[in-house]
Amino acid sequence: MATVRHHIVIGSGVAGNQAAETLRERDPESRVTIITLSRLPFFNRYDLPRVFRGERDWRNFIIYPAEYYRKNRIALRRATRVVNVDSTAQTLTLEHKEILHFDSLLVASGAGPYLPEELSEFRPLLHGFGAFRDAIEVADALPKNGHAILLGGDTIGLDLARTLLDIGHRVTLVAGPYTFWPHEVAAEDRSKYVAALERMGIVVVDANQRGCLTTIEKGAKGLSARRVVFGDGSDISGDVVMPFFGVAPSLDFMLGSGVDIERGLLVSPDLRTTNPNIYAAGDVCQIWTDREHRYCFYHGWKNVRAMGELAARNITGANEPWVPTQDESLQLTKDGKIHSPFWEYQ
């Protein structure tokens, strides 16, 4: 009697859920398990700015109801941390000591907000934006017509800035090398895009011209809650300070697994890691591209979803290479506004 294959997917984001769905379609008899650290089922991270418009019920952000997982026989294990993967034994260990065997493993654990090491000491004073709870906390911390200071200014932050401005908040961007991440903006075009940000209503401050950011501290009593101080002695006060410096792959549990890692999990064009039974998809992986002769990250909802689907197809024998699905260039609209293809989803 043939044994039932067990496909395990780590991560319940776009890539993980798309992969689970494809695995179920292509291998109907198999066991499919999604393991996620999140307490919430698959929700739309791109929709989090809606929280600032008063949408505070997490159920309205959920993409698949519990019934979907039951119907598709996908075991969804929430609030579960993987602490170790043994690629040779094909097992993974969960934080509560449970050991699971897998026939195929897809790592789609995504990426968390990256905080540059030089800012790590200010972490307690910063507001994150990586999870639903973070968005609620920021919304609570911003008074009416409040002032948000965004550091870095990646496209996730700029997307949030659009919403904040739209509902009457002020936004100051402390710009630097991460502004517009993950877009690579040529030096000669940068001023054009910065001007577009200013037309949107964002106050743009160049950190280098002010002698770099030196301190973030609590504001004095009666003043704004946070104060950002620069090397030239100038400062900015605001209600929240939010870092937006791109993302860093979430793969601590893969260290020592025997799978090759640089910044992300290194995968061949078919999304296979250096272990034949382990694949990766989404923001966690760096894909080898023959054209550029290097390992590249690909971001954005559409890319990530396509990666999840491709990985699942290849796990079930398709053997197809990755082809990016999304134009990654930053654009200026006819009315002079910035538009990032990474703001498009679904």
Added chain:
Amino acid sequence: MGNTPFRPEAAAVSQTADGGVFVSNDPRDIGWVKENVPCQHACPAGTNVPSYIRSIVEGRYGESYEVNREANVLPGVLGRICSRTCEDACRHGWPGNGDPVAICNLKRVAADLKNVGHRITESLFAPTGKRIAIVGAGPAGVAAAHDLSLFGHDVVIYEREERPGGMLRYGIPEFRLPRAILDTELHNALRLGVHLRTGVEVGNEPGQIRVSQLLADYDAVLLATGCTAALPIPLRDEWEKREPTEVPGIEYGLDFLVAMHRGIKKTVGRRVAVIGAGFTALDCARVAVRLGGAEVTIHIRTAEEYIPVTQEEIFEAKREGVRIKGLRSPMKFVLDAEGKVAGIEFAQNRLGGWREKGRRLAIPIEGSEFIEPCDTVIIAIGQQTMHDFTDTPLQLDRWKNARLGDNGMTSQPGVFAAGDYVSGASTVVQSVGHGRHMARRIDAWLLGRERLRQVVRIEPVAAPLRERADDFIPRQHMPTAALGKRVKSMAREVEAGFDEATAQEEAKRCYLCNLRYQIDVDRCIYCRACIEVAPRNCIKLVGGVEIDADGAYGKLIETKEWNKIGAIWIDNNQCIRCGACYNACPVKCISISRCELTEVEA
């Protein structure tokens, strides 16, 4: 209730004191310590880690310092810059146990918090009249000189630099190792009659002292000259034969650091590229930041996960603005119209198999070349040993290092060698450990017998020394100097050290693996109370025990069938010394003994 002292059954055990304290040279006891105290076993100097951490818990910092000093004469130095192989081995860091104990930071605590005017304990042998010359006052030479002077020999160190310390002084930046600490500990190590002759070069040039002359003048010679010559960087095309450092803006990392520490003013450009993946590369990059480099990048062949430096050092370098870029091999240098360096051409790498010492192979990919612009290049890919200073030919091994016989001697009778000169570029703690080891080899050769032998001191312990709550204390964070201030100064120490309260918290995390928990099966009533309270699968019902080749107890043969149970056994490899079993036992048949490796006169 009386605590049952553990009494080994081996014949090779002798009672040395009242109160049930024994010393044992039974290989099973020595094997038990090596297997069950992973930090001490991993330490190249063999430091008794649990003992010095326990002294910190008890607030006896001076005693803690002395325990350290038995194995390593530079605790304050290594408490700052050790490579921390002990922490990689720490049981607290094993899967499911959390993070390893901050062993290195606690070593620094012992040095920093001991009383001013603390009394140093040295155990001296009578003078022998033997004279030994040591070439090199680096960590290996100093450690050997100290131990040889304890053995009663007259020691002279010849050092070519103006000050002792070797790479500690000339290779490691002051922001990682304050020179006042180094000076104090070197002075303590050398003050037992060691004669230090600095500014004296041993070599074959006129005015230099020859090794053959030393051999004629002394009873033994120890070469501890380190490993200081830069490894040539493999490049392509015309750069295969060209010396890169002839180009303005390109320098070897160790030469860069040594020159700076000799007092030569160093400068770097705006964009600094450091090639290499070790502590030297990291130090060069952090020095470059302090010299005003605006964009300092370390280029490595593999990835951060595989480079042989501590995560703390990587983190601090990144905090200071250093960036690390992986998967690239340098191919050639790009020069501007004036012949100065303007960039590096790299090839993209893919990871290959494994090299020795757990390092990864990197394989350049044809056609993947790209250029990284820069105006300063620091090459820090490693060092090699040089032998041209000696006029006595020595047999070399395949790595071109001096080959040592079983007695530690080179192929030249009377000439010994220690530290990086033998091993190639290694770590400070390895050099200290090897220097100490070579002192014993030289002493044995000079006197015709070993004067110290290793034994296990076994002492009953009345009750558990830890509480279960200690297992949940998180690893304590090392405070550091404010970023803005530290990068403006080459001398300001980055790590601030633990205060006493933090030190106490961190020290309580140590499992004290040198405590051996045992069940007296004759008194056990097999109630399973200990199994019920054990936080791990550490108490086992066994049907038998495999015996290792050295006679030590090996793997337990577990059983769940009551009619096959031969004993109930505490698996000390799994045990985290929480004491829960001891406290739960209704008949008090569990005993605790402290087992420590020590040396006694042979």
